[in-house]
Amino acid sequence: MEFFNLNQNEQVVSPCLIIHGKLTKASTGSQSIQVQHPQLPPLTFPINADFFKATIILTPGENKLTFITDKNVSQVISCYYTPLFQNIPIHLCLILAKDSPLKFDSPAQQIQREKGNDLYLAIKKLRIAGRLMQAFTNEQMLRNGFGHRTFNFAEEYTMDTEFVNSPLKKLPMRNNIKIHLVRSEKTTDEIRSYDVAQQNKAAKDSGGLFGIAMDALKKYGGLFVNIQRPVQAACIYLDAHWDGKLITGHAALGGGNDDIKLAIFGSHGMYSWPSSMEQVVPYFLDATKASTKEVANDNGECGSYWECLAVTMGAFWHEMGHLLGSPHQENGVMLRDYTRLNRSFLTKESYCIRTNSNGAAVPIYPKEECTWHRLDLLRYLYHPSFTKPEDYSDPTFMRPGKLGDYGVKQPSFYPLGNETCHLVSQSGIYLIEIVCGDLARGYIEYLPVSLGGPGPQKDIILSLNDLRARIPPDKIPEFGNSFKLKVLSVNGPQSCYDNFPSLLKVKPIPMEKYGFAPGVTGLKSHVVGRLEGGKETGIIGIKIKDVIALRVYHGNALDGLRFYFKDSTSKDNVPDVPSRNYVNRLTQSFKENVSLSDKHPNVLFGKETSSYSDIILEPGEYISGFNVRGGWWVDAIQVATNHGRMTDMLGNKNGGGLGDLLPPDGQYILGIYGSIGQWVNGIGIVYGSL
Numbered sequence: 001m002e003f004f005n006l007n008q009n010e011q012v013v014s015p016c017l018i019i020h021g022k023l024t025k026a027s028t029g030s031q032s033i034q035v036q037h038p039q040l041p042p043l044t045f046p047i048n049a050d051f052f053k054a055t056i057i058l059t060p061g062e063n064k065l066t067f068i069t070d071k072n073v074s075q076v077i078s079c080y081y082t083p084l085f086q087n088i089p090i091h092l093c094l095i096l097a098k099d100s101p102l103k104f105d106s107p108a109q110q111i112q113r114e115k116g117n118d119l120y121l122a123i124k125k126l127r128i129a130g131r132l133m134q135a136f137t138n139e140q141m142l143r144n145g146f147g148h149r150t151f152n153f154a155e156e157y158t159m160d161t162e163f164v165n166s167p168l169k170k171l172p173m174r175n176n177i178k179i180h181l182v183r184s185e186k187t188t189d190e191i192r193s194y195d196v197a198q199q200n201k202a203a204k205d206s207g208g209l210f211g212i213a214m215d216a217l218k219k220y221g222g223l224f225v226n227i228q229r230p231v232q233a234a235c236i237y238l239d240a241h242w243d244g245k246l247i248t249g250h251a252a253l254g255g256g257n258d259d260i261k262l263a264i265f266g267s268h269g270m271y272s273w274p275s276s277m278e279q280v281v282p283y284f285l286d287a288t289k290a291s292t293k294e295v296a297n298d299n300g301e302c303g304s305y306w307e308c309l310a311v312t313m314g315a316f317w318h319e320m321g322h323l324l325g326s327p328h329q330e331n332g333v334m335l336r337d338y339t340r341l342n343r344s345f346l347t348k349e350s351y352c353i354r355t356n357s358n359g360a361a362v363p364i365y366p367k368e369e370c371t372w373h374r375l376d377l378l379r380y381l382y383h384p385s386f387t388k389p390e391d392y393s394d395p396t397f398m399r400p401g402k403l404g405d406y407g408v409k410q411p412s413f414y415p416l417g418n419e420t421c422h423l424v425s426q427s428g429i430y431l432i433e434i435v436c437g438d439l440a441r442g443y444i445e446y447l448p449v450s451l452g453g454p455g456p457q458k459d460i461i462l463s464l465n466d467l468r469a470r471i472p473p474d475k476i477p478e479f480g481n482s483f484k485l486k487v488l489s490v491n492g493p494q495s496c497y498d499n500f501p502s503l504l505k506v507k508p509i510p511m512e513k514y515g516f517a518p519g520v521t522g523l524k525s526h527v528v529g530r531l532e533g534g535k536e537t538g539i540i541g542i543k544i545k546d547v548i549a550l551r552v553y554h555g556n557a558l559d560g561l562r563f564y565f566k567d568s569t570s571k572d573n574v575p576d577v578p579s580r581n582y583v584n585r586l587t588q589s590f591k592e593n594v595s596l597s598d599k600h601p602n603v604l605f606g607k608e609t610s611s612y613s614d615i616i617l618e619p620g621e622y623i624s625g626f627n628v629r630g631g632w633w634v635d636a637i638q639v640a641t642n643h644g645r646m647t648d649m650l651g652n653k654n655g656g657g658l659g660d661l662l663p664p665d666g667q668y669i670l671g672i673y674g675s676i677g678q679w680v681n682g683i684g685i686v687y688g689s690l
Contacts, residue, residue, distance in 0.1 A: 001021060001022075001023055001024060001067060001073065001075040002021055002022045002023075002024065003019060003020070003021045003077060004020040004021060004022070005018075005019065005020050005139065005142055005143075006019050006077060006079060008077055008078060009078055009079065009080065010079045010080070010148070011079070011080050011082065011148070012058070012079050012080065012081050012082075012138075012148040013081070013082055013083070013084050013138075013148055013149060013150060013388060014058075014081075014134050014135060014137075014138035014148060014149075014150040015057065015058055015081065015083065015131065015134060015175075016055065016056065016057055016058065016131040016132065016134050016135035016138075017055070017056055017058065017079075017135055017138065017139075018053055018054070018055050018135045018136070018138075018139050018344065018345060019035075019053070019054045019055075019056060019065075020051075020052075020053050020366075021033075021051070021052050021053075021054070021067070022050055022051050022052075023047065023050040023051075023052075023069065023073070028050055029071060030047050030050075030069035030070055030071045030073065031046065031047055031070055032044055032045065032046055032047055032069065032070045033045055033047055033052050033054065033067055033068065033069045033070075034067070034068050034069075034070075035054050035056050035065055035066070035067055036065070036066040036067075036068065037056070037057075037059075037063060037064075037065060037066075038064055039059050040057060040059065040163065041163045041164075041278075043055075043056060043277055043278060045281060046281065046346075046347065046348065047069070047347070048347040048348045048362045048363045049347070049362050049363045050363075051347045051363035052347060053344075053345055053346060053347055054067070055132070055135055055277065055280050055281075055345055056277075057131065057162055057163075057277055058079070058081040059081065059174075060081055060082070060083055060175075061080065061081065062078060062079075062080055063078060063079050063080070063081055064076060064078045065077050065078065065079070083152070083175075084152055084387070084388065084389075085152065085155075086387075087151065087152050087384060087385050087386070087387055088152075088229070088230075088232065088384050088385045089151070089152040089153055089154040089155075089232065089385070090151060090152070090153050090154070090232045090233070090234055090320065090323070090385070091153070091154045091178070091180055091223075091231065091232060091233045091234070092126055092127075092130055092153055092154070092177055092178070092179050092180065092234055092235075092236075093179070093180040093181075093182045093217070093233055093234065093235040093236070094119070094122060094123070094126065094179055094180070094181055094182065094235070094236050094238050095182050095184055095212075095213055095216055095235050095236065095237050095238065095239075095264075096119075096181060096182065096183050096184065096238050096239065097184055097186055097187055097188040097190070097191050097238075097239045098183055098184060098185055098186065098187060099187050099188055100188055100238060100239050101188070101239075102118060102119040102238070103117050103118055103119075103238075104117050104122050104238055104240070104267040104268075104270050104271065105117075105240070105241055105242055105267065105268050105270075105271060105294070105295050105296070106270075106271035106294075106295065107271060107290070107291055107294040107295055108294065109288070110271045110272075110305075114271075114275070117271065119181075119238065121275055122236075122238055122267065122270060123161070123179045124161045124275040124276065125270055125273040125274065125275045126177075126179055126236060126270075126273075127161060127162065127176055127177045127179065128162065128273065128274050128275060128276065128277065128279075128280070129273055129313050129316065130153045130177045131162065131177070131277075132280070132313070132345070133317050133320070134150045134151065134153070135150075136317075136341075136344055136372075137149075137150045137151065137372065137380070138150040139344070140371055140372040140377060141377055141380070141381075141386075143366065144374055144377050145451060145452065146377060146381055146451060147388070147451075149380075149381070149386055149388060150386070151324075151380070151383075151385040151386055152385065153177045153178070154177070154178045154180075155175045155176060155177055155178055156175070156176060156177075156178040157173055157174070157175055157176075158173060158174075158176050158178075159173060159176075160173065160174040160176065161176055161275075161276070162174075162176065162276060162277055163276055163277055163278065164276040164278045164279070180220065180233075182216045182217060182220045182235070183216065183219070183220070184212055184213075184215070184216040184219075185215070185216070185219065186212055186216075188239050188249075191209070191212065191237060191239050191248075191249045192239065192240075192241050192243075192248035192249045193248070194246065194248065195208070196208035196209050196212070196251075197246055197247065197248045197249075197250070197251075198250060198251035198252065198253070199246055199247055199250070200246055206251070207251065207253060208251075209237065209249070209250070209251040209253070209264060210251060210253045210255075210262065210264055213233075213235050213237075213262060213264045214260060214262065217233055217235075217260060217262075224260065227259045227260075230256075230258060230259060230260065230261055231259065231260050231261070232260075232261045232262075232323055232324075232385070233260060233261070233262050233263070233323075234262075234263040234264075234265075234316070234319070234320045234323060235262065235263065235264045235265070236264075236265055236266065236267050236270070236316070237249045237250060237251075237264065237265070237266050237267060238267050239267070240266030240267045240268045241268070242268055242292075242294075242295055242296035244292075244293070247266060247268050247296045247298065249266055250265065250266025250267075250268055251264055251265075251266070252264075252265055252266075252315055252316075252318070252319055253319060253322075254318070254319035254320065254321065254322025254323045255322055255323070256323065261323045261324075262323060263316070263319035263320045263322060263323040264319065265312075265315065265316040265319055268295065268296045268298065268312070269295075269296070269298060269302060269308045269309070269311065269312025269313070270312070271295060271305075271308075272286070272290075272302075272305045272306070272308040272309040272312065273309055273312075273313055274309075280345060281345070281346065283305070283306065283309055284306050284309060284310070284342040284345055284346055285306060285342075285346065285348070285350045286304070286305040286306045286309075286350070287304050287305070287306060287350040287351050288304060288305045289303065289304055289353065290302060290303060290304060290305060290308055295308075298311060298312060298315075299311065300354070301339055301354050303353030303354060304350070304351070304352070304353050306342055306350055307339070307352060307353060307354055309341075309342070310338060310339055310340065310341040310342045311338065311339055311341075313338075313341065314333060314337075314338020314339070314341040314370065315338060317333055317338065317341075318333050318334060318336075318338060321333055321334050321372075321376060324376075324379065324380060324383060324385070325379050325383065326373075326375075326376045326379060327440075328438060328439060329373035329375060329376065329439060329440065330373070330439045330440070330441065331371070331373060332370065332371045332372050332373035332376065333370060333371070333372055333373075333376070334372075334373055334376055335373075337370045337371065338370050339354065339370075340360075340368070340369065340370050341370045343360060343364045343368055343369040343370060344369045344370055346364060347362065347363040347364050348360075348362050348363070348364065349364060375431070375433065375440055375443060378430065378431050378443075378445055379431070379488070381430075381447075381451075382430050382456075382488075382490055382491075384491075390450070391448075391450075393450075394448050394449055394450035395455075396448045396449040396450070396453075396454070396455025396456070397448040397450065397455075408426055408427045408489070408490075408491050408492035408493075408658065409425070409426040409427075409492060409627065409658045409659055409660050410489070410492055410493040410494065410495045410657055410658065410659050411423055411424065411425040411429055411487040411488075411489050411492070411494075411495045412424045412425070412495070412525075412526060412659060412660050412661075412662065413487075413495065413497060413503070413525075413526045414523070414525055414526070414663070414664055414687070415503060415504060415506045415523050415524070416461070416523070416664065417506065417508060417523065419463060419464040419465070419501075419504045419505060420461060420462065420463045420464070420504065421461070421462050421503070421504055422459070422460070422461055422664050423459070423460040423461075423462060423487060424458065424459055424660070424662065425456070425457070425458050425459075425487075425489040425492070426458070426489070426492070426660075427456070427458075427489050427490040427491055427492050428446075428455065428456025428457060428458055428489060428490045429446060429456055429457050429458070429460060429487055429488065429489050430445065430446050430447075430456040430488060430489065430490055431443060431444070431445055431446070431486075431487075431488040432444040432460075432462075432485065432486070432487055432488075433485070433486040433487075433488070434467055434470055434471055434483050434484075434485060435483060435484035435485070435486055436471060436475045436478070436479035436483050436484075437478075437479065440486070441471055441472055441475050441479070441483075442467070442470030442471050442472070443470070444470070456489070456490050464501055464504045464505075467483075467485070467500070468480055471483065480501075481501050481502075482499050482501065482502075483499075483500055483501065484496060484497060484498050484499070484500060485497045485500040492658075493657045495526075497526075506523060506524065508521035508522065508523060508688070509521060509522045509523065509524070509539070509686065511541065511670055511671070511686075511688065514539060514540075514541025514670070514671055515541045515543060516541065516543070516670065516690075520670070520688060520689075520690065521688055522539075522670040522671060522686040522687060522688035523686065523687060523688060524673065524684055524685075524686055525661055525663075525684045525685045525686070525687060526659075526684060527674065527675075527682040527683065527684040528628040528630040528634060528659040528660075528661060528682065528683055528684070529628075529630035529631070529632070529633055529634040529656075529674070529675070529680065529681050529682030529683060530632060530633075530675065530681055530682045531674070531675040531681065531682045532675070532681070533632070533675070533677055533681050534675035534676050534677030534681035534682070535675065535676050535677070536673070536674070536675050537605060537606075537672075537673055537674055537675065537676060538673060539671045539672075539673045539686055540603055540605050540671055540672045540673065541603075541670065541671045542563055542603070542669055542670065542671050542672055543565065544622050544623055544668050544669045544670070545622050545668070545690070546565045546566045547563050547564065547565055547617065547622060547623060548564055548565065548566055548600065548616070548617055549563075549564040549600070549614060549615060549616050549617060550562070550563055550564070550614070550615045550617075550623065550639060551564070551612050551613070551614050551615075552612060552613045552614075552615065552637060552639070552647075552650045552651075553606065553607060553608055553609045553611065553612045554609075554611060554612065554613065554636065554637070554650045554651040555609065555611050555651070556635075556651065556652045556655075557633055557634065557635055557636075557651055557652060557655070557679035557680070558606070558633075558634040558635065558636060558637050558650070558651045558679060558680040558683070559606055559607045559608075559609045559611075559679055559680065560604060560605055560606025560607045560608060560609070560676075560680065561604070561605045561606060561637075561672065562602050562603070562604045562605075562608065563602060563603050563605075564600040564601070564602045565600065565601045565602065565603075566600075566601075567599060567600055567601055605672045605674070605680075605683075606674075606676050606679075606680045607676065607679075607680075613647070613650050615639055615647055617641065618643065621641050621642060621643045621645075622641065622642055622668075623639060623640070623641055623669060624640050624641055624642045624662070624663075624669075625640050625660060625661055625662035625663065625669070625685075626638060626639060626640065626660065626661045626662075626683075626685070627640065627646075627649070627658065627659075627660050627661075628658075628659050628660065628661060628683060629649065629651070629652070629653065629654075629655050629656040629657065629658055629659075630655075630656040630657065630659065630682070630683075631655070631656040631657060632681075633656075633677065633678075633679045633680065633681050633682075634651075634656070634674075634679065634680040634681070634682065634683050635651050635652040635653075635655030635656040636649045636650055636651030636652050636653050636655060636656075637649070637650055637651060637683075638650065640662075661683070661684065661685045663685065663687035663688075664687065666689065667687045667688055667689050668687065668688070668689070668690055669685050669686070669687055670685075670686045670687060670688050670690075671685065671686035672684075672685060672686070673685075673686060
């Protein structure tokens with residue numbers, strides 16, 4: 001007996017595994033294999049062409065697994081499961097209307113077989129869906145060279161529901177996935193309204209169920225209100241309903257905000273989901289034809305019970321992928337490859353109504369299964385829900401330990417001319433995606449050293465030719481000159497550049513007309529904030545080594561910057577300030593002590609207001625760059641100098657995303673440009689050599 005994805009005494013972090021194996025020649029002829037666990041009920045799986053896939057539950061600590069065939073051939077393999085409860089979990093939730101009947105759609109035949117379709121059964125089904133997703137993700141991580149790795153769901157110590165045949169006298173209680181029962185203030189009729197039904201093309205608010213879920217979670221309270229860090233919630237609307245025309249009370253959406261990362265889905269296909277581990281194989285093989293008089297055939301892909309299971313559970317996982325940060329991909333769960341989700345758990349496929357075929361050939365190999373795209377797994381590798389203890393022993397892993405932007409700058413982009421650019425990241429870039437249309441078609445990854453890579457990079461030089469070479473040849477004619485670039489950094493917001501080739505095809509700007517010597521040229525940086533929605537300033541030349549002071553106008557946003565220069569006609573080129581002893585940073589405000597008069601030449605970017613802070617530079621000191629907070633406008637700015645000193649963040653220090661405007665090494669700020677609306681909408685620098 002051979003095991004493909006589990007070694008003897010291996011350390012694992014997933015509570016559920018899909019163990020792939022093959023029988024030796026001596027075992028040929030076996031039709032089934034049973035997995036015996038000393039603390040759990042046995043599970044039996046089919047053998048097809050000598051191959052098997054066994055989806056099993058583990059307990060913390062040592063798991064001694066005995067695999068025994070119906071021909072009495074056996075083998076023992078042990079593994080050690082360590083729960084990673086310190087990681088940020090996903091919370092599974094059932095959203096209930098305030099007058100919910102507490103039942104989900106199910107055919108009469110299935111109600112009879114399952115002895116109901118009530119809330120308790122829905123809880124059990126959702127728990128098994130969670131365990132299967134953990135096992136599936138762990139297997140995908142393993143295949144991509146990232147080891148045994150998956151995420152956690154919030155758990156609770158309660159009556160075991162994962163097995164039909166749990167020996168309750170010996171195992172009355174065990175860790176199960178916690179299912180939050182979240183009551184909405186909306187009635188069943190309101191949740192099932194056509195106006196919020198996502199599949200209703202005439203809906204007034206087709207995304208309304210997302211907001212209803214958010215409101216219900218906040219009303220539920222607890223960790224969804226007293227938020228210490230972003231919370232992740234994946235929700236099923238129990239009251240989704242097929243009325244013979246439309247699936248109501250259902251929307252397939254994933255995303256969220258800075259407080260709650262959220263995925264929502266409906267219960268309309270839950271009738272086909274297994275409610276215990278014993279049911280996983282038979283339910284994925286159940287070719288019973290679904291009656292559209294009783295249940296929905298979602299997207300025309302749920303003609304049989306097993307197809308409904310694959311599509312609806314897989315689509316729910318798709319929305320959870322969005323919750324975890326995944327965009328749509330060119331294949332895998334984040335496209336629609338979950339129509340073959342069954343193949344990840346089986347070595348044989350039942351008749352498929354969708355394809356009108358007998359399905360995949362026996363046995364089903366990994367290449368025929370549904371997958372997470374590698375780009376999804378790279379995101380998850382650096383996601384704090386997937387952290388393993390050994391990650392901290394690799395300094396190149398740069399583990400965030402948090403979820404979301406906690407003061408980390410987004411990557412910055414600086415053209416260098418000759419169709420090249422410089423990317424800079426405070427925390428390290430781990431992935432660059434080349435997006436053609438709406439999907440990434442090429443990428444550059446920087447894995448940690450412990451996984452065979454160089455580690456996330458803080459400085460990267462890219463050329464247009466190198467990026468084009470990574471685009472599939474059939475996409476070059478359409479996207480070779482207009483692709484987007486996404487740059488992802490550890491624990492920071494991503495940067496996205498539309499029509500990236502045009503950003504590299506820049507010509508140096510002659511700076512003579514801005515007061516510089518002939519031959520001095522500059523390049524424009526990226527803009528923090530945006531140019532749209534205001535009046536563009538054009539380039540304002542700044543002889544940065546002649547700047548003696550800077551006045552920053554700010555309130556709850558950045559209003560403007562006034563640069564004061566040496567007066568070449570005057571002997572007095574130093575502002576009238578008392579002597580000070582600087583240590584590590586500039587004094588934030590000298591408004592009461594400093595006399596900056598018109599005798600000092602100056603130039604204004606933006607608007608002058610009565611609220612400002614003055615920054616006085618020492619002899620030989622010049623402004624080397626800015627840290628900037630911005631989004632739809634510029635919230636705040638921080639000034640850095642070549643002496644290593646830095647001001648406070650001037651403006652709304654908690655607003656927007658954090659970026660920087662820092663010239664490449666050996667170059668200087670030559671000018672400022674941007675857009676001015678009610679405040680400074682956007683700001684960028686012009687940089688070059690002097």
